[in-house]
Amino acid sequence: MSFAESLTFKQLSRRPARTAALILLAMLLSLSIMGGTLIVSGLKSGLTSLESRLGADIMVVPYEVRTKTNLNDLILQGNSGYYYVDRQYLSKLYDGSIAGIDQISEQYYFATASSGCCSAALQLIAFDPETDFTIKPWINVSYKKELQDCEIVVGSQINAFPGDTLIFYGVECRVAARMDKTGTYLDTSVYTSPATIEKLIENAQTKQLAAYTGNTSPATHASCVLINVADGYTVEEVLNDINIHVKKVVAIQSKSLIANVADGLTNVSGIISALVIVVWILSLIILVIAFTMMINERKKEFAIVRVIGASENMLTRMVMKEALAVSAVGSLTGSVLGLVIVSMFSGLIEEHLSLPFLLPSVFGLAGLFLTAFLASTAAGALAASYAALRISRIDPALILREDH
Amino acid sequence: MILKAESISKDFIRKRGESNVFHAVSTTDFTLQEGALTIMRGASGSGKSTLLNMLAGLLSPSTGKVTLDGTDLYALEDAARSRLRNTHFGIMPQGQTVLHSFNVMENVLLPYTIYGEPVSQRETHLALSLLDRLGIADLKNIMPSELSGGELRRVCIARALIRDPQILLADEPTGDLDEENTEIILRLFQACAKDGKSVLMVTHEKDIDSYADHLYQMKNGVLLS
Secondary structure (H helix, E strand, O other), X not given: OOHHHHXXXXXXXXXXXXXXXXXXXXXXXXXXHHHHHHHHHHHHHHHHHHHHHHOOOEEEEEHHHOOHHHHHHHXXXXXXXXXXXXXXXXXXXXXXXXXXXXXXXXXXXXXXXXXXXXXXXXXXXXXXXXXXXOOHHHHHHHOOOOOOOOEEEEOOOOOOOOOOEEEEXXXXXXXXXXXXXOOOHHHHEEEEOHHHHHHHHHHHHHOOOOOOOOOOOOOOXXXXXXXEEOOOOOHHHHXXXXXXHOOOEEEEEHHHHHHHHHHHHHHHHHHHHHHHHHHHHHHHHHHHHHHHHHHHHOHHHHHHHHHHOOOHHHHHHXXXXXXXXXXXXXXXXXXXXXXXXXXXXXXXXXXXXXXXOOOOOHHHHHHHHHHHHHHHHHHHHHHHHHHHHHHHOOOHHHHHHHHO | OOEEEXXXXXXXXXXXXXXXXXXXXXXXXXXXXXXXXXXXXXXXOOOHHHHHHHHOOOOOOOEEEEEEOOEEHHHOOHHHHHHHHHHHEEEEOXXXXXXXXXXXXXXXXXXXXXXXXXXXXXXXXXXXXXXXHOOOHHHOOOOHHHOOHHHHHHHHHHHHHOOOOOEEEEEOOOOOOOHHHHHHHHHHHHHHHHOOOEEEEEEOOOOOHHHOOEEEXXXXXXXXX
């Protein structure tokens, strides 16, 4: 251990309270950076995931779902959709009356009950594997085969795994795959084929189990029609065409749904970012004061070292080493704490902010961790640099004379 | 080695007062004799410590230059001047100047460890013999907080001598010592001078003139021989 390292270690261990206070400051700094950026990043990832999962330019839903509250409930909260439109009204979407439709696929939402007939109260989404372009790509991520009869794919928050069996209205459904986490209602949904849903409805009716379908089935009704617009057409053109010519439904631009969420996210991100900056600046100021006070208290010690033959640069290095040691320990602790706290309370954050939340990937987390660690360590070093500069310019003769 | 001051002076700027410039040391020429104990006596505030600090390379003069064997100390970069101070000067500042985080032995060896130089048996033996000569060898592992003022002063002397420097500069080294300890230190300085070192001691004490090979008087910033 060199003299500088030895002096650093001895000084830090000799004054445990002061060292602990400095470490705590650095920890708070990195905790705020890590926590803040992780929350903002999680919300942005959630929004991106939501955009990907919607996967369509236009959503056509029954007219009664037209209010934004209902739509947000449907898309973000995962409230079971009891909305159906007779497929006869949708015929214009298929017969060429509406120009500019490139891809089109229907979904049928069906809620299970929490009574003894079902493993849990969940939202089931039936999709047509032939036409689907929003669900299937995600299922293929974890399941390569076509879904068989009574096979289901579960969202990431459902406590069931491939090979498990869930019972809905007395029908045993085998879990074929799990979806990746999206941070949206899709995490708590179950996906299956229309045939399986038909079977569940039929069984519920046969056994006289309470299942609200409003006398509908995937064969005759739909909860939602997803449309991708063909090249050469604008989303607005197709959307207006549908709203004018197709009865009992309302066409909504998917982006307009996301826009609400994005607005909320922008507000929350702005507040969090501002808080992180305020905490960063405050911590920096406090650290500058703390380091300056510490150096002032020890200026005689530095003057002695200077008399013995230390150069100005050596004094600067000694102060910086001490600051870096303290900052690195505090930053590491704060970054770990930030990661643990946000990970533990991610569900609560999602619920409280009513925004989709998705933790970044391992690489993303590693990047954020490194950023928080380096930013707060750098802040510690920056705060100490002023004190280091001052101490390197001391007049040892004058300081020792003052002391005497 | 010849330590020489050529026409040096030192002025300080005062923040308050009628005259804002304080002449601490008037223009002075001075040569520290080799192989001799030079004592510079004067009252508090007479400028003797300021002169010593300028000679030590710690305080740049307002005018003139300080040379060591013809090398202008203040023309050197700080790193080079600091290294020169470390290797060629033994400096005992005024007051207690030990590092309280290190024990006696570690304090004595600081001139080596500060530059990360390995401390071998030779240096340790040298440190022990110096401590023995100063009567504090049994305190080598003791922390400074447990030492008396006289013992602390002797630790500083051992530290100043550990590199066997050619120039020894001591500022009030016997200021708070009893007669017996004062005698021990002055004899040690005389021995150093006999070994060929250039020893300068500044003091306000009057009854130690008999130890000096050369005696100077400092009065109101003016050096009188």
